[in-house]
Amino acid sequence: MELKNKIxxxxxxxxxxxxxxxxxxxxxxxxxxxxxxxxFTAAGAELVREFTKAGNKIFLDLKFHDIPNTVAKASxxxxxxxxxxxxxxxxxxxxxxxxxxxxxxxxCGREKIARPLIIGVTVLTSSNEEVLREVGAGENVEDxxxxxxxxxAECGLDGVVASPHEVKAVRKAVSNNNFLTxxxxxxxxxxxxxxxxxxxxFGQAIANGSDYVVIGRPIIKASDRLAAVEAxxxxx
Numbered sequence: 001m002e003l004k005n006k007i008x009x010x011x012x013x014x015x016x017x018x019x020x021x022x023x024x025x026x027x028x029x030x031x032x033x034x035x036x037x038x039x040f041t042a043a044g045a046e047l048v049r050e051f052t053k054a055g056n057k058i059f060l061d062l063k064f065h066d067i068p069n070t071v072a073k074a075s076x077x078x079x080x081x082x083x084x085x086x087x088x089x090x091x092x093x094x095x096x097x098x099x100x101x102x103x104x105x106x107x108c109g110r111e112k113i114a115r116p117l118i119i120g121v122t123v124l125t126s127s128n129e130e131v132l133r134e135v136g137a138g139e140n141v142e143d144x145x146x147x148x149x150x151x152x153a154e155c156g157l158d159g160v161v162a163s164p165h166e167v168k169a170v171r172k173a174v175s176n177n178n179f180l181t182x183x184x185x186x187x188x189x190x191x192x193x194x195x196x197x198x199x200x201x202f203g204q205a206i207a208n209g210s211d212y213v214v215i216g217r218p219i220i221k222a223s224d225r226l227a228a229v230e231a232x233x234x235x236x
Contacts, residue, residue: 003233005031006206008059008182010216012036016043023056025225032057032084034214045081052082059182059214063121065089068096072103075118079104083116085182087161090120090148091137097155117180120152120160125185142166146173153179164205164213171209184214186232203236 007030011019016039023033033056035048040062051058060083064071071088078086088100101118108115122145123132129141138144145166150173152160159180162170167181183205205213215232222228 003236004029006212008032008034008212008214009219010034010036010214011039012216013039014042016047022220027056029226029229032059034059034061036061048081048083057084059084060086063087063089065092068099071096072099075100075104076107079108079113079116085117085119087119087121090122090152094151094155097157101156117158119182120157122148122160122162125163142169146170149174164200164208164210167208167210180211182212183210186213186215187218201235202232
């Protein structure tokens with residue numbers, strides 16, 4: 001896979017028009033685009049369908065976390081919208097993930113639609129040991145990520161979201177070689193961390209074994225977004 005195709009650009013903007021501008025500028029130059037809570041709340045599911053119908057690979061980053069039936073039904077609708085990938089919180093538990101996988105598989109088979117990748121969120125890159133202690137989730141980030149990744153794999157998910165720091169440990173713990181790691185918290189060498197606590201460069205993430213990296217502000221806030229993408233890839 002070309003390195004540029006490993007980049008998922010986060011469309012963390014306020015309006016649909018801003019998102020359209022970014023996708024027009026970068027389509028064909030990156031692997032996919034991520035629609036998260038901000039843009040989804042502002043523009044809704046119709047924008048997701050607009051982008052998927054136009055041929056864009058969309059990672060729907062809504063981090064579903066609710067009772068099993070609610071998450072499974074929401075996941076079915078995500079699949080029907082044509083997204084390439086979406087995520088759920090692993091901390092929602094095994095029953096939630098298994099129902100999600102089963103209902104998405106059944107719906108995609110029955111309705112003959114492409115099955116999206118289902119990715120589990122482990123520990124947010126804005127979290128560290130202090131945050132884990134605060135919420136009663138242990139004290140070691142890597143141990144928690146690996147524990148949740150193993151649970152996600154057991155429940156049939158296609159991979160997990162984790163920081164690049166934990167990718168090697170996840171790969172060692174999960175025997176499935178097709179299990180994906182999607183890593184946010186990517187920053188160019190000279191960029192700020194913003195609100196991420198566990199960050200690396202693009203090159204470090206790829207070297208650690210990340211399959212896809214999510215990059216937002218270093219690209220979308222750049223005066224020349226395409227040049228920013230080329231510079232990030234060029235760091236390798």
